Amino acid sequence: MMTANILKPHWSRFLGPQSPDPKSFKYESHSRAIFSSPYGSFPPTPPDLNIHEFCFPPNNLLPPDYDLFINAVTDERVTLHQFYARVCALARVLRHDGPNPLELRKSPVDDKEDGEIIGLFSRNHIHYPMLAHACFRAELVFGGISPASTPYELWWVLRKMQITSFVCHETLLPILREAMNLGSGEADKGCSLLLVLDPRNIIILSDDPNLDTISGYRTVESFVRYGNNLPEVSRKLLGGDRMAYLFQSSGTSGLPKAMMISHKNGIHSGLQGMITGTQGARFMGVEPLQPQRVLGVVPAYHSYGMILWILRINLMQLTNVMLPKWDIELGLESIQKYKLTLLPLVPPLVRQLAQSPLTEKYDLSSVVGAASGAAYLPPDVAYQLAKKLPQGARAPIPSGYGLSEAASIASPGPPGIFGLEPAPPGTIGYLLPGIEARVVDPNTLKDVPKGQKGELWARGKVVTPGYFKDAKATAEIFTEPGWLRTGDLVMRDEKDRIHYLDRLKEMIKVKGLQVAATEVEDCLLGHPEGLVRDACVAGVDNGRGDGSLFVRAWIVLTDEGQKQGEGPVAKKLDQWVRQRLSRHKWLTGGVETVDSIPRTPSGKMLRREMRDRYQARMKAQVRSNL
Incomplete structure (x- = not known):
């Protein structure tokens, strides 16, 4: 049976009978509503396969022994x-x-x-x-x-x-x-x-x-x-x-x-990285899935961490150096001490490593690549960290895209594989193996043409069956059977690359027009004088009761920003946004300097928390003035 191949102890098991050749096959973009992965479909798998038996097939001998997990603090292995x-x-x-x-x-x-x-x-x-x-x-x-x-x-x-x-x-x-x-x-x-x-x-x-x-x-x-x-x-x-x-x-x-x-979901989430790794190596003319040493900071309870630390065990030789929690000096010491080659990160850690002077004190020459996931990565930060790593600014940190509901959906690939154009920062790349997608108007539920904004819908074997004992919530994410509504606003370009814009629920409505918070944040972070270390943008009540909002920014200043002072920086940023963005995206709600922006452990910005704090403060001021 064809399905027996998936349990063979060789990288060829990750290629199905229809897998395209990474050098000779040229992916053709098109304008049809449903588009699919340049990598093609998954290799066949037995219908009742268990995740553990996928990783440890019962009739295969274990490979020669090696360190699988190392505690970065104690060196326990x-x-x-x-x-x-x-x-x-x-x-x-x-x-x-x-x-x-x-x-x-x-x-x-x-x-x-x-x-x-x-x-x-x-x-x-x-x-x-x-x-x-x-x-x-x-x-x-x-x-x-x-x-x-x-x-x-x-x-x-x-x-x-x-x-x-x-x-x-x-x-x-x-x-x-x-x-x-x-x-x-x-x-x-x-x-x-x-x-x-x-x-x-x-x-x-x-x-x-x-x-x-x-x-x-x-x-x-x-x-x-x-x-x-x-x-x-x-x-x-x-x-x-x-x-x-x-x-x-x-x-x-x-x-x-x-x-x-399900087991099927987990197996295919693990398979995606094996397929892209195998095809990437074949494209570059090297032996696929060579041993790697990996920084273990992404939390294991998260979908990103599940793929890294649990779903890929024994699929290739990975030595994972685990940090109980993030500490920048421990992370840098671990890279140097264990000669780590791969750095899976989340955006706050990318930013911290990019901006910290501590990175200059450690030997990072072993690093072959870094990648970001779990949340949106601003383009400026992708370039900043790449400059500090052997890959250099020509290879900015790529940012993949997935959800708890479908762990991996899209990611940039090696430029040129399948004839693909590079996926620069600001895009989340091309669809991953086995994924089909559509871009849909969230109000009319009609597919939108390429180049227009819409909600990303995804279909594939990585997509969840739904929310546990919550039929109402499950129905909300599956308006059409099999199609997961991601809740994310994207744009599909002429090459079938996906541009992430924002969470639909976090879009700011200004006089009937939609403002993507990430676009304004990227503008602030891109000020030519480097005034802003981190930024959060959200919509706040305009006080008129018409449902329209003001766009407000909270910023963390760089050393240069602190030197110039909060007032002058706020004026410069306001002018910068007015020069770069449409009128409805201007900072009509003001600019506020803060010490830090709250985020989840996986790096998602808590815009709602910043907005609620501000609006509670405004209500308290109104009451005190009465």
Whole structure:
């Protein structure tokens, strides 16, 4: 069968029978409403394939051993062979049909069923990927939860994901206890789902591997040791369209939702990087998927981190140097010490590395490439960091695009592959393997011509089945069956490159005209005197009650900006925007200097928070004047 190729231990398994040749095939752009990836479709896969068996095919020998994960702080290491043995041991403990010391139930295959769902609540940790793969191998659904959650946010997510058992890093146990004290949720009108976490099924992820218990709870290591003494039962693992894990997703607004990801989704999200890496190497005439050493700072609970640290294990040789949390000096020391070759980043880290004088103190010559994801990357920052790396300004940091709902949708490729034009900063590149897309008017739901703005709709095997136990929210993102409404405003150009403009919900309406906040932010960051280090733009109430808004900017000054002073800088920026942008995009709401712009851990700017703070301040001033 053709599907057997996907389990062969060679990079050729990532190329399907219809895969285009990266040198001879020339992608032809067109004007049809539906356009697809220059890389073509996915290679065939078995319909019931499990993520763990995709990464570790049962009849393949493990390759020669190497360091798979390294703790950047302690230098503790986990090799590939150790990882696999630990996964097998823990999976024996977690299986509902095994000895089952935790008395776990069978997990649901979709959100129409109830069953065991285990929460993973930890910062980046060298054993987090082991937990995820043990769950895949045990056919146990897990939910990845942000370690930055407040007790209230955790309580909400525990209910939305219907978490029944829980792995908690030892430092986060106080947060969990506070969340549990908030009650079952019966009185909460915002969510009908109740807290179902069994307090007896809390497991602690400790940094001390010798401990069996902490605060009365068993540790992960104690269960790994227990599993080492259990016999292995040979069985065919199930996957395919069955639910594999849940993500936190904010959707378009409000508190987090629970996003379902199937084994098929996860496998194809992992496949995309393997296909693009293989085809890129073939295009450049080098052996595909050569060993790399990777900076591990993107959070593992996030869709971007899932691809990096969990879905690609054993697909190629990657040594991942994990940082528990971001620290610029530790990051730079790690690059120099471990001679890291790849830097997967998010925009705030790209900006910090680009602007920090610390980068001059470390040897970054090992870096082959850096990339950004998870949020919009301003073009000026893409060039600034590239200048400091061996690739130079001619190869600015590329920015990929994806969502929790579809982990990877578009990314720039090597210029010239499939005859493609370069995708410069400001674009998110071309569609990734197996993706089809449309650009649609969000009001009329009609496809718009190339060159016009519209909402990006995407279709492919990476697209989620929907929100867990939330049919209303699922219906909102699938107006047409199979087509995911991303909620992002884009423009498809004449070459079929995609230009990201803004979140639809964050568009600023000024006298009936739409203003993309990112366009104004890029203008501010691009002032020729380099006055602005960071910028946030949002719409604020114009006070007239007509629904129209003023455009307001919050800025973080550079050293040069601070030298010139807040007042003069605000005037210069206002004049600069008036010279560069249309009248309805002018800063009629003013310019305010702040110390920092709030962002999520993945780098998404919290414009709503800045706007709400400002408007609360204005209301307070009105009251004080009465």
